[in-house]
Amino acid sequence: MTEIIDIAIVGGGPAGLTAALYGARARANTVVFETQLPGGQIITTDWIENYPGMPEGLNGSRIGELMHAHAEKFGATFRTFAPIEEIRPDSGGFRLVSDDGEALARTVILATGSTPRKLGIAGEAEYTGRGVSWCATCDGALYRGKIVAVVGGGDAALEEAMFLTKFAERVHLIHRREEFRATKCIQERALSNEKIEVHYNRIPVEITGHEGKVSGIVLQATDGGPDEMLALSGVFEFVGVHPNSDLMVGLADLADGGWVKVDSSMMTSYMGLYAAGDVTDTPLKQVVTAAGQGATAAFEALRYLDSGVCTL
């Protein structure tokens, strides 16, 4: 007989792992489908210092491990699958389809998060993995004693720039505007770091290379100044994210930019189908909001199951 899952969660980042904890703790058959190690984007960052109750902060991968263990302790099941390719309404519930197989669920919580944006400039694709990176935690140690650039102006850009100063001799921080949008206390620390050199009003237009590796970046001035070329070995890009919402196309409503529209119960426009975390159209993309939305989505999915509306 085919197993019927009560709550299928697609994505094992902070939103999916928290939803799994709440679903499993309520004794619902809760299954997380994830393609990688649990933790989502936080496994790409060294330190999270703004999760409540952890004033000293904690390593991102460690938070992922703890969230995973917490959900598993209460009975959530984890399936490391090929990516879920389709979510299809079926028999009053949903069929999840991947190259590894299919599963049937009464409710689904989409927690597929987001993917870093690319600059889309010359040299970026050619030197990806050969000096161009989106993960300072993964690649920072390769740049001991070298010069690197960080592109971006938000919290992630400034935090990762500070992290990179542990290894690099100099970090060029390149921002297209005159002011950063990062949280003020993060700005204060980054700007007082002697290894960080800020380049305001500069847009990267090309990543150059030599013998198959990054050798520099060309910056265009937005304030009328001349273009400049910085010689360096690595370029780290933190210029925002886009939602992993392809599974919702044609199934649930999407907002501009492809973010999944949700109501206050985290339900999408399709009954029984919820979304939580970075993939949604809610403004704050952080661990604490992803966790809160995951909890709400699981709580509401449980109420939906209890209501008897689902016929599967």
Ligand SMILES: Cc1cc2nc3c(=O)[nH]c(=O)nc-3n(C[C@H](O)[C@H](O)[C@H](O)COP(=O)(O)OP(=O)(O)OC[C@H]3O[C@@H](n4cnc5c(N)ncnc54)[C@H](O)[C@@H]3O)c2cc1C
């Ligand atoms: C460099 C960096 C630094 C950051 N620093 C902080 C910080 O200091 N504090 C903070 O609060 N936040 C920080 N963030 C933001 C935070 O990481 C995100 O807001 C949070 O991870 C969102 O959680 P999520 O569960 O919604 O999505 P994600 O973390 O993106 O997880 C989504 C998961 O879904 C999986 N997935 C996607 N598609 C499929 C599919 N089709 N099938 C199966 N699985 C799928 C992915 O593999 C991934 O594991 C940072 C982000 C980055 C990139």
